[in-house]
Structures are given as structure tokens and as C-alpha cells.
Amino acid sequence: MMPRLTGVELCSRLRADPATAGIPVVLLTARTDDVAMRGGREAGVDEYITKPFSPRELAARVDEILSRGA
Numbered sequence: 001m002m003p004r005l006t007g008v009e010l011c012s013r014l015r016a017d018p019a020t021a022g023i024p025v026v027l028l029t030a031r032t033d034d035v036a037m038r039g040g041r042e043a044g045v046d047e048y049i050t051k052p053f054s055p056r057e058l059a060a061r062v063d064e065i066l067s068r069g070a
Contacts, residue, residue: 008036008043015044024065028053 002010007027014020026047027040040048047061 008039008045011040011043011045024062026058026062026065028058 005013007025007029011025011027014023014025024046025044026049027045028049028051029036029040030051031037032050037048046065049058049061
């Protein structure tokens with residue numbers, strides 16, 4: 001858990017600033033409900049991975065983002 005804001009809020013702030021808008025965001029979360037996932041997508045999250053997750057899955061998704069040039 002992040003102390004002062006959620007991952008979705010952080011992503012929204014990153015996307016709103018032209019200096020950070022292009023930084024890829026992978027959201028690791030325990031929330032699996034549709035509302036949370038939709039909020040992440042609307043905020044511009046590149047990947048949404050639910051906990052528990054496999055380190056291999058995380059690495060594969062990060063590799064995929066980087067290969068897309070996101």
C-alpha cells in the first residue's frame with residue numbers, strides 16, 4: 001500500500017505532466033474488481049497485474065512494454 005495516494009492517482013498525475021506522461025506504469029494490486037481495473041485503465045496504466053503474481057509474469061510484461069516502446 002502506498003501511504004499518501006493510490007497507484008491510480010499516481011498514474012493520473014504522471015500522465016497529466018508532459019515531462020512524465022510517457023513513463024510506463026505497471027500497477028501491482030490486490031484489488032481484482034472491475035471498478036478498480038477500469039479506474040487503472042482510465043488513468044493510463046500500461047499493465048495491471050494482480051497479487052499474488054509470478055516474478056516471471058512481471059518480467060515478461062515489463063519486457064513487452066519496453067519492446068513496444070511505451
